[in-house]
Amino acid sequence: MSRKKVHVKSFGCQMNKLDTALVTAALQEAGFGLSESVKEADVVLINTCSVREHAEQRVLSHLGHLKHMKKSRPDLVVGVIGCMAQRLGSKLLEHEAVNIVCGPAEIPRISKLIAGAVQEDKKTLAVTEKVRRKGSEQQNRSLEEFESAYGIEDERVPAQAFVRVMRGCNNFCSYCVVPYVRGPEASRPPKAIIEQIRKLADHGVKQITLLGQTVNSYRYKAGERAWSLADLLSAASGVRGIEWLRFVTSYPAEEFFEEIMQVMAESPKVCNYLHIPAQSGSDKILKAMNRNYTSQRYLDLLDRAREIVPEISIAGDFIVGFPGETEEDFQATVNLVEKARYRNAFIFKYSPRPGTKSDKKLQDTVPGEVKQRRNVELLAVQETISDELSRQFLGRRVRVLVEGLSKKPHLNSTQGGNNPQLVARTATDYIVVFNGPESLAGQFAEVKITQTSPLTLFGQLMSDS
Numbered sequence: 001m002s003r004k005k006v007h008v009k010s011f012g013c014q015m016n017k018l019d020t021a022l023v024t025a026a027l028q029e030a031g032f033g034l035s036e037s038v039k040e041a042d043v044v045l046i047n048t049c050s051v052r053e054h055a056e057q058r059v060l061s062h063l064g065h066l067k068h069m070k071k072s073r074p075d076l077v078v079g080v081i082g083c084m085a086q087r088l089g090s091k092l093l094e095h096e097a098v099n100i101v102c103g104p105a106e107i108p109r110i111s112k113l114i115a116g117a118v119q120e121d122k123k124t125l126a127v128t129e130k131v132r133r134k135g136s137e138q139q140n141r142s143l144e145e146f147e148s149a150y151g152i153e154d155e156r157v158p159a160q161a162f163v164r165v166m167r168g169c170n171n172f173c174s175y176c177v178v179p180y181v182r183g184p185e186a187s188r189p190p191k192a193i194i195e196q197i198r199k200l201a202d203h204g205v206k207q208i209t210l211l212g213q214t215v216n217s218y219r220y221k222a223g224e225r226a227w228s229l230a231d232l233l234s235a236a237s238g239v240r241g242i243e244w245l246r247f248v249t250s251y252p253a254e255e256f257f258e259e260i261m262q263v264m265a266e267s268p269k270v271c272n273y274l275h276i277p278a279q280s281g282s283d284k285i286l287k288a289m290n291r292n293y294t295s296q297r298y299l300d301l302l303d304r305a306r307e308i309v310p311e312i313s314i315a316g317d318f319i320v321g322f323p324g325e326t327e328e329d330f331q332a333t334v335n336l337v338e339k340a341r342y343r344n345a346f347i348f349k350y351s352p353r354p355g356t357k358s359d360k361k362l363q364d365t366v367p368g369e370v371k372q373r374r375n376v377e378l379l380a381v382q383e384t385i386s387d388e389l390s391r392q393f394l395g396r397r398v399r400v401l402v403e404g405l406s407k408k409p410h411l412n413s414t415q416g417g418n419n420p421q422l423v424a425r426t427a428t429d430y431i432v433v434f435n436g437p438e439s440l441a442g443q444f445a446e447v448k449i450t451q452t453s454p455l456t457l458f459g460q461l462m463s464d465s
């Protein structure tokens, strides 16, 4: 049998991108080739997201194209993995285009499932039946083995990798589908995490981002010792070759917060960056969202973070148009954004998700155009702040880790001679664009900032870097 080729398409968050990287490595080891184009592929694998309806619609429209394609190519195998696979299960399998539906906890089986579907024209469902039940030991072991085996070559960006430290979530924010598709919170053993980081460092990785839905609640009992995220960051700081460590996403909780900020202040390797979603500035809406804090307690946490790490840059997430959000509630969110002075804020329009508490109990009362207006207004408030913060960099020299060629040519290319434009990031997550040799991808460099825009800094490569 000739080597079958798989085309992998990924939607969604960092967690999904990481799953895609693991699955791709596993498929290659199982003897599959990879294809950049759907046309040349024997198998199309789609990793899906369920967080907002729009993400699911994009997948469904993609499956519509594949259904047409299958009319002339009936042997094409289509697999759906990720959150949407877990959420819709057998319903998704009924789709004419789909051969395999495989939930996030079942991905260690993916190579076998695909090999089976290539050999025999059949439909296979592999989802976790009682997703909120703690995984069996066997399931946990196979997930852990899968992660440790294939989580060592995740280099989507040169010299950078993501490492999952925990799976699932126990928070049940009323709007969120994640706990229903990713299952209960489970922290990975610190030994396995540190070993993985060590292997990544041996492969030349310099920056690691630790991933978890509420990464700051990482907790693992190993014998007498209980590990927190702060302990994990300290241990990871000791790995030779790793120069920058990040962690996302943090839940605004007091527990462990100071310890984590202290490690950030003390370890030069832990980047001064905190992604800590607020979701709303209105206490009434926060309560309806089942977020366990008030806007004041959230702002107090930011103050504390800035006291301990004065240079810290902070990012937040917001949902506008949650059921019952009045103009007054929205104004409270605007006020919070003004006070928080984020480096960046990610703003989403509320999208009702089937099965969540807010969808069952609350009407999606805020009209689409109001959500859109609030989204635009909040973005404008944030843009003014981002612009002010960016301007402070004018004339300053910054250290960056270079990601690679810039996709958007912003700068006058004569500024860099014959060199192409590169994109890089500071430890505080500012995007920096400058001209330099492509060979700098994956290297650290020093750049002098000469121009700024709200989300990007532009500069010149220092010859001594």
Ligand code: SAM
Residues within 6 Å of the ligand: 013, 051, 052, 175, 176, 177, 178, 212, 213, 214, 249, 250, 251, 277, 279, 317, 318, 319, 348, 349, 350, 351, 352, 353
């Ligand atoms: N666990 C992380 C947290 O709690 O911050 C992130 C989870 S979620 C994948 C990323 C962001 O999507 C959330 O912070 C929230 O702002 C947004 N989000 C989640 N559910 C949503 C929904 N139903 N409608 C709109 N935005 C949503």
Ligand code: SF4
Residues within 6 Å of the ligand: 169, 170, 171, 172, 173, 176, 177, 178, 179, 213, 214, 251
């Ligand atoms: Fe969803 Fe809330 Fe868990 Fe984040 S903390 S994944 S928003 S339930």
